[in-house]
Amino acid sequence: MQLLICTCIAWFTIILFAIVPKRVSILDFVFLYCIVISLTSTSFTILELNLQIIKIPIPNIDLWAVTVFRMITTPLLILTSINALQPSVKRKRRWIMSFVILIALTTHDWSLSHFNVIHYRILYPYPFIGLAYLALILISWGLMWWYKKFDHKKAGDIS
Numbered sequence: 001m002q003l004l005i006c007t008c009i010a011w012f013t014i015i016l017f018a019i020v021p022k023r024v025s026i027l028d029f030v031f032l033y034c035i036v037i038s039l040t041s042t043s044f045t046i047l048e049l050n051l052q053i054i055k056i057p058i059p060n061i062d063l064w065a066v067t068v069f070r071m072i073t074t075p076l077l078i079l080t081s082i083n084a085l086q087p088s089v090k091r092k093r094r095w096i097m098s099f100v101i102l103i104a105l106t107t108h109d110w111s112l113s114h115f116n117v118i119h120y121r122i123l124y125p126y127p128f129i130g131l132a133y134l135a136l137i138l139i140s141w142g143l144m145w146w147y148k149k150f151d152h153k154k155a156g157d158i159s
Contacts, residue, residue: 013072032144078137081137084098
């Protein structure tokens, strides 16, 4: 049942990502998707294997649910947040959208914990999870800003 729920949420995330107007090019999204996949995989691995804060059931179908969450839902929601944070006329709206996505990521993580897909070994993990997702969004936003600045500088040198 957990795999079905995670897959449905992943499909809704894909649909949301496809519907939202893009302010960033496809090449920039591909670069950022690879970076976000690396960051989320590394952070999950560090939290699970090194710090032993997260326990993911390995020989179970729940592992597929966590993989869908880690490889599809989280990166696409972070990319949607980065897209919302791109400069626009409505400054307040873009920060609200990014905050809503942060709440959605934390709530999805809570639901995975509630359905016993992921087990946390610390008391009250959700403020830390929210801060971790905020850090991922800010790091991705900074990398996107750096990449676009580097790309524009490089394009200016060629012309």
